[in-house]
Amino acid sequence: MIGLGNMGKPMAHNLLQAHDHVTVYDANEAVTKEFKSTNAIIGESAQKAAAGADVVILMLPNSQVVEKVVLGEQGISQEMKKGSLIIDMSTSAPSSTKIIAEEVENNGLYFLDAPVSGGVKKAVSGELTIMVGGDESQYERSLNVLEPMGKEIFHVGKVSSGHTMKALNNLLSAAHFLATSEVLVAGNKAGLEPEKMLEVINASTGRNHSSETKFPNFVLNREFNSGFSMDLITKDIELALEITKEFKTPAFLSSTVYEVWRLANKLSEGKYDHTEMAKFCENWGDVTLNYTEEEKITHEKRNS
Missing domain, CATH: 1.10.1040.10 (N-(1-d-carboxylethyl)-l-norvaline Dehydrogenase; domain 2)
Structure with a gap:
């Protein structure tokens, strides 16, 4: 889980309750330190956090940050193993999402956009509404990761449809x-x-x-x-x-x-x-x- 802001932090806590081997990372070290008392693995960087992961969830401020984290010089797509899945739960621009997804898939990875609605209160309770865009088989694959965070989960269409x-x-x-x-x-x-x-x-x-x-x-x-x-x-x-x-x-x-x-x-x-x-x-x-x-x-x- 990369991005532990107002929404990402409670979402990560819900993931930790449902799954073992959850690695968390945020550029703000003070936020990351809050997870030292949990069973989370603390990533040293976004790239190292993503290395070897089957699924990487992003909860970042905007498309520009998502693009940098995924495709930049120290981008996570360079370290992720083939066949792994990136789920962008940020609120991103659909036009940017299409470009990022295409680049990711060219690198042998899969990509879903899965933004949320419900605010901090629903993030804490694990009752977010999640709207997912992307390949249906990857949507099915993502459900065991998304369900601890969301109450209503919809597959709304092709990649970028969620955003x-x-x-x-x-x-x-x-x-x-x-x-x-x-x-x-x-x-x-x-x-x-x-x-x-x-x-x-x-x-x-x-x-x-x-x-x-x-x-x-x-x-x-x-x-x-x-x-x-x-x-x-x-x-x-x-x-x-x-x-x-x-x-x-x-x-x-x-x-x-x-x-x-x-x-x-x-x-x-x-x-x-x-x-x-x-x-x-x-x-x-x-x-x-x-x-x-x-x-x-x-x-x-x-x-x-």
């Missing part, structure tokens, strides 16, 4: 978070309580993952700690728009959604959790969405 699906899913997620923010701000300004609005929305046709999960757990309690940054979701929307451009499909709303997130991200200097988009809308509406004291007690009891 395409992930980018489009995150575009939709960003759109409904922004729309829910605007609706709650308007309703609150008109005198409605946000918690009551969510109750109605979640029993009606406007319900979505943001209204059901993100606003109750990260916004109204003012914690804004989903573990997924505004910078990352903005980059994911950009990947999705690249897909619409490549295939010449409509992106009327998607383009607007991107521009709003890009502005909010610029103002936040890429430092904030993506749920702080709600603050961006609050500032425009001159309101603050939060629980009343009574609602806060009810929410805490519900989650305890």
